[in-house]
Amino acid sequence: MESRGRTAAVILAAGKGTRMGSQVHKQYLELFGKPLLYYALEAFENSSVDEIVLVTGLGESGYCQEEIIEKYGFSKVTAVTEGGKERYHSVYEGLKAVNNCEYVLIHDGARPCVTVEIIEAASDAARMYKACAVGMPVKDTIKISDESEFAAMTPDRNSLWLIQTPQAFEYELVLRAYEKLMSSEQYQVGVTDDAMVVETMTHEKVKLIRGDYANIKITTPEDMEIAGVLMKRKYREK
Ligand SMILES: Nc1ccn([C@@H]2O[C@H](COP(=O)(O)OP(=O)(O)OP(=O)(O)O)[C@@H](O)[C@H]2O)c(=O)n1
């Protein structure tokens, strides 16, 4: 039987949740009695991924180890490491903590509605295309505004996607891209996802694959209410 190549997941939970504005960092807010971060970990634990690296905020690794990983028995977590100031710093820390893999999936811990199906599709696409990002075509019209917030341009919607996570890559490719990024400050401005790091640092093409409109990121308070509704649907369908 052909080997699939070991696959790791880096799950990011080192953000401060500024836009959520809650006292507790949003990844630890409770949803149906469990911390939000539990749900992304559960999906990856139930997938074909071989190992999981969890990236936490400074001083939060002990809490995550005891109150999430041990409490809920997440056996695939091989490392808990602390992240950095920006998301890309945390990703780099996570990539360095991976033990042994050929492919890696990078996922926001703040996306609890991710499913095993989306994870497997991203994993398969990484094997086929080397680099992929999950997303969905936009449903609304998008405007580019000028500095006074007047509409300056309306791009063709047919080529616009909302990008989600996981984003999946050959490990050597994404590590090389991040190493280059970390040594060139000029490229660090405005880095918001991993696909753009690979695009700009290696010029490798990133395949876009369809995820699910329900795979939302919890960013502002109303997202928690939406996640509650979506989560009920996710568990009903199981
Ligand atoms: N320095 C950072 C910033 C973000 N993240 C993670 O990246 C994901 C997406 O980031 P975002 O939604 O922006 O989270 P926050 O940075 O926490 O939110 P905000 O920007 O509102 O402060 C989250 O799972 C978050 O924990 C991270 O690991 N390290």
Ligand SMILES: C[C@](O)(CO)[C@H](O)COP(=O)(O)O
């Ligand atoms: C990676 C991401 O989730 C793709 O949509 C997004 O760019 C993260 O952005 P954030 O500002 O860190 O939430």
